[in-house]
Amino acid sequence: MASSRLAFENISKQFPGVKALSEVSFDVAPGEIHALLGENGAGKSTLLRILSGVFRPTEGEVKVDGTAHHFRKPESARQAGIAMIHQELQQVPHLTVAQNMFLGHSLTRFGGVIVNRREQERRAAEALATIDPSINPGAPISSLKVAQRQVVEIARALLDRAKIIAMDEPTSSLTPSEFDRLAKIIEALAAGGVSIIYVSHKMDEVFRVCQRATVMRDGKVVGAGIDLENTASEAIIAMMVGRQLTADEHHSHATDSVSVEVRNLCTHRIRDVSFDLRNGEVLGVAGLVGSGRTELLRALAGADRVTSGIVTIDGTALALSGPRAAIAAGIGLLPEERKREGIIPGRSVVSNMALPSMSRFAKAGIINQSELRRCAEDLLKRVNLKPFQLDRQINLFSGGNQQKAIIARWLAAGSRILLFDEPTRGIDVGAKSEIYHLIEGLAAEGHSVIVVSSELPEVMRVSDRVLVMRNGAIAAELRRDEFNEETIVSHAVGTADSRGAGDQQEQPHV
Structure with missing residues (x-):
């Protein structure tokens, strides 16, 4: 289209034995926030790699402002005004904010012999001032929170005068309040004429920030330029998975027999945590980031040192001396950082x-x-x-x-006791449904399961009971008939009357 900022025209990509993309076509208007949706493996990442110059298409072409481009390398895409913000941020931890922003094209002086750090920091500060002036361009990038590091990547795109920014799962590690801040930044960029391609599995975010959507499945476009204001999320999800996903009812398999007793458990991050876990039960753990949810699971799995307290499994006290002892006792952990702590990639x-x-x-x-x-x-x-x-x-x-x-x-x-930390982070809606069924099936077989999740609908969907944590302690224990988002949040932030030592502590940073 003549009015489009970006157009994919009949893009196909063939790998040996696999056709990853087949005749993909859609357009993005200037200043539009356009959602690119689909299950994992639908072809979204391959398409974005073509846009950013990592891959070359087998057929078809990419047009920017009506001009066809054939990017041979990422630098070519950058020069055409295209920026890519990856889910796993492409940053060097020991370098400063400014050094990361100029990575690959440093400003130099004296004939290119010496990097002009002062000028880099000045220009970085100018770019950051438009979106978050609190970030120090001279600070190590590793000292920033994930949300701030996302902002640095956006500022880097502005530094390059990007007119198209593709964001791949930009909020997978952000809190709701951090997403609100990012959403305002994205909306401000769009208001200034920047086109955004927004990839996310979180439908609430997509409908919050995006105007139109393109849905992919099996390397093909199954819906292009969908008006999100007049489309239900259920219709989008059905397009993504190729079938209608029905809302599942929770089925409890909890028995009266207790498999795990935790009494006054303390580590450097949690204090006096006590609860029982029954055979066949799914126990949810909710709370703000930093409330001690992950640290509780790590303590039970022997990954963090326990300073005091007792954990009893089937009546026998467990010496949590390390992961081997926990594994021998029948405890298995699915860690929050799956790629870093859960697998050996190669x-x-x-x-x-x-x-x-x-x-x-x-x-x-x-x-x-x-x-x-x-x-x-x-x-x-x-x-x-x-x-x-x-x-x-x-x-x-x-x-x-x-x-x-x-x-x-x-x-x-x-393992009979399974600890799931953010089990569906970064996975698509169809896979989420499968994970929920797996959790319920394990409970039906008699496994005891603890699920930590930042997504309250997920916690309420899978759990028989929910523990709400605040400042390293249990602030409330809720039965299923007490579940609702308002109640959980009020206990998590300390605005509700709740039991536990957490009531007198300061609220954690959101």
């Missing part, structure tokens, strides 16, 4: 699945490969791994399928 899905239980498949130091493969096939079929390629590197699977492989890991290890 190894196969089978190898990752067997990590804590390799001794089960080895005799005299020799692994029984046939027995390992038999077990892997059974468990990975059970969790519905897609694609079912056991020798494929785990980092080549979608986030949802990586989570399935980690669940299979703990089933292989015989």
